[in-house]
Amino acid sequence: MADIDIETPSGSIDAVLEIPSGEGPWPGVVVIHDAFGLREPHREIVRQIADHGYLAVAPNLFARGGMIRCMRAVMNDLMTYEGQAFEDVAAARELLSRRSDCTGAIGIAGICLGGGFALVASTKGFGASAPFYPPPMQRKYAEIGDGTCPIVASFGQRDPFNRGSGKKLDEVLAHKGIPHDVKTYPNAGHSFADRAPLQAVSRIAGFGENKEATADAWRRVFTFFGHHLQQPIDGPT
Helix, strand or coil: CEEEEEEEEEEEEEEEECCCCCCCCCCEEEEEEEEEECCHHHHHHHHHHHCCCCCEEEEECCCCCCCCHHHHHHHHHHHHHCHHHHHHHHHCCCHHHHCCCEEEEEEEEHHHHHHHHHHHHHHHCCCCCCEEEECCCCHHHHHCCCCCCCCCEEECCCCCCCCHHHHHHHHHHHCCCCCCEEEEEEECCCCCCCCCCCCCHHCCCCCCCHHHHHHHHHHHHHHHHHHCCCCCCCCCC
16 A cells, blocks of 8 residues: 555645556546545555455545545535535546556545545546445435446445435436446445444444445445446546
């Protein structure tokens, strides 16, 4: 694992990069962290993705100040579908696309807050998107349209923020003919795949890790990514 800097239109930000073992080139995946910032669970996710044969990079969207200030700014960008945070995501994608060991096929995966970015970025040039329990965005699902990449999404039925979100997203994607795999896990809540802080207290409020759901969700993601990202494309995009 390497700690790197990514150049963006607003200056450099730190990031984590993992390279698969063996010989490339490989497809790439941009990983977006949750609302608590780039933490050890996300580094583990980056490593896991690389172990499955993908160049993986996780940009730190909270690189420009304190967590509360950055959280507000990044969430505002998410709700407006534009801004500095999306420039950071695009810069991470560009970093991968310019590497000689990348095929040029690049997906995006995101957790919680990052799941929202992965969902919105499905219209921004990625080859496949894997949002995990994004913030409640049902009103924006209808804006998903032309140019949307295939989506593999994972929700927890006990998630207090996402009542019915999985079903709604599945209906929208089916109606618009977008390739997708959306699953809601009955025994999982919010943050089931990334170990949010204060796990013992969080479980009472519908949060908490669920290893069985996490394993199945990532199995689906890698199957889906394997289908949609493994074909090389001509040059950087």
